[in-house]
Amino acid sequence: MVDPRGPRFAAAVTVVVLAAAILTGSPWVLLAQAVVFAVGSLAGIHHAPYGLVFRYLIRPRLGPPAEREAEAPPRFAQTVGLMFTLVGAVGFLAGVPALGYTLAAFAFAAAFLNAVFGLCLGCHMYLVLRSITAKGVRA
Numbered sequence: 001m002v003d004p005r006g007p008r009f010a011a012a013v014t015v016v017v018l019a020a021a022i023l024t025g026s027p028w029v030l031l032a033q034a035v036v037f038a039v040g041s042l043a044g045i046h047h048a049p050y051g052l053v054f055r056y057l058i059r060p061r062l063g064p065p066a067e068r069e070a071e072a073p074p075r076f077a078q079t080v081g082l083m084f085t086l087v088g089a090v091g092f093l094a095g096v097p098a099l100g101y102t103l104a105a106f107a108f109a110a111a112f113l114n115a116v117f118g119l120c121l122g123c124h125m126y127l128v129l130r131s132i133t134a135k136g137v138r139a
Helices: 005-024 027-042 049-061 072-093 097-117 121-138
Strands: none
Touching (some): 005 027, 005 097, 027 049, 027 072, 027 097, 072 097
16 A cells, blocks of 8 residues: 555656656656656556655655555556656657657656646556456456
């Protein structure tokens, strides 16, 4: 279980990083964000760089969370972000900047929705996919 404010903080930092990637057209900034997503996806959001900043520098200054949420949905969202940023970086590196800008913009939009409104698109995708697979198992 995780403090839901952590993923929102991480999304806010991600918005800044992805804005930099879009403004500069840099595959290296996009790849740096991909590494952050990879750590969150593979090791868990508690170990992701932005999660560590939240846990050690920000959370001690806040009160306890009103509620906690399961880690699986935000971790799945990290996986989706990883795919978008990796393919976007490949687009930039392969000379297809439209692909890089488009995927970076989609990732930016998703991070923005999470940071500002608490709407985690990847989390919702996880829940939909989980309900579909659970129904398929019962059939």
